[in-house]
Amino acid sequence: MQIHLKTLGCRLNEAELESWATGFQNKGHSLTQSADNADILVINSCAVTREAVKKSRQMIRRVQRFNPTAKLVVSGCYSSLDKNLKKDISGIDLVIRNEQKDNLVDITLNELNCESMPEISTEPGEASLFQRGRNRAFIKIQDGCRYRCTFCIVTVARGVERSKTHKQIIDEINQYHQQGVQEAVLTGVHVGGYGNDINSSLYELIKTILKETDIPRIRLASVEPWDLPDNFFTLFQDNRLMPHMHLPLQSGDDNVLKRMARRCKTDDFSNLIQQARKEIKNFNITTDIIAGFPGETELEWYNSINFIEKTGFSHIHIFTYSKRDGTKAATLMDQVENKVKKARSKQLHKLAKSMRNNYLKNQVGRSFTVLWETKNENCTWTGYTDNYIRVELDQDCKTDLENRITRVNITDIVNDNCYCRVSM
Secondary structure, eight states: OOOEEEEEEHHHHHHHHHHHHHHHHHOOOOOOOSSSTTTTEEEEOSSSHHHHHHHHHHHHHHHHHTTTTSEEEEEEEEHEEEEEEHHTTEEEEEEEEOGGGHHHHHHHHHHHTTOOGGOOOOOOGOOOHHHTSSSEEEOOOOEEOOOOTTTSSHHHHOEEEEEEHHHHHHHHHHHHHHOOOOOEEEOOGGGGGTTTTTTTOOOHHHHHHHHHHOOSEEEEEEOOGGGOOGGGGGGGSSSOOOEEEOOOOOOHHHHHHHHHHHHHHHHHOOOOOOOHHHHHHOOOOEEEESSSSSTTTTHHHHHHHHHHHOOSSEEEEEEEEEOOSSSOOOOOOOOHHHHHHHHHHHHHHHHHHHHHHHHHHTTTTTTTEEEEEETTOOOOOOETTTTTOEEEEETTOOOOOOEEEEEEEEEEEEEEEEEEEEEE
């Protein structure tokens, strides 16, 4: 059988797609980049925003239209929240809720009566990661979240926290490394809550990974700032743990954070950032900010902008607040007008661009390691530094850098602050 996999949304969705790809291959089936010639289409949907729901619906309809004879399987947050999905969109053969998605491969093959052929399972060198053009693996370490931030629909869709064991994670990382993967990204819904249900912790997991794997690069996806213990940053003394973290702030005003049911005040966040920058060389911090949260006054927005500028980030994921049915924030009074939300988002985008420019300027002249990923038709290589700066290198076409890690010097900023140029 030819399997085509598509996803929207977060790195956790990416990690799940990687796992499904390996699972289908281990059952003797093949992956295809094209939806047109697939026997089974699998979509991992997203519902983090209204726009994500819209895109999920469009993707489902599009692949079904391109290949109406294929079996269509839909999973992910949107499919878990919309209980009438199969009625709303025709052509869906199977809906697999989030609580079942770890068993998606077996469920799909059993429910759709697809024969498995494990005796001709693909060799490790033909694993899905490289077929999909990737040099890093997203490793799902847990699912679900015990917290209920008032704006978040994902925790509703994903359910209670469930952690994988150390052995499961170690085995997966080692398997990918044997296939040539150079970087593992630890991801989940509530990464910092890892181990709460199995008497472990994110700190203990990373210690074990550093001890029991040899993969050159280990990177963390989004981690809630309140989850980090005092000794957490000592882990970065091992230079295999990349000096970059995405720490969601959401707002720079304590009153707004309280209405969001966030568990980290601005002073706590500031102290955490200062500690990280003091203890970790070239540490890079990115974040999430919501503009126009219900009840956000002009003063609260002013406080938020000032705190964000004072803290400094290399990149901000900016979300203009939109009501999501099923969340507490959707019921709050004093919803901010759309024109105000758009104006605040525009202001924040301008500030984020300025901060990124300042951050990248400070990197010029410094030396970093880079994992090289792709080469364009002009023989320009693209990759990411250890602290997650996108860089490009002009190199002769005979030199093959794909999936290699080399040391470079950053020489200048190009293309409207999108990335840096480097030399070797």
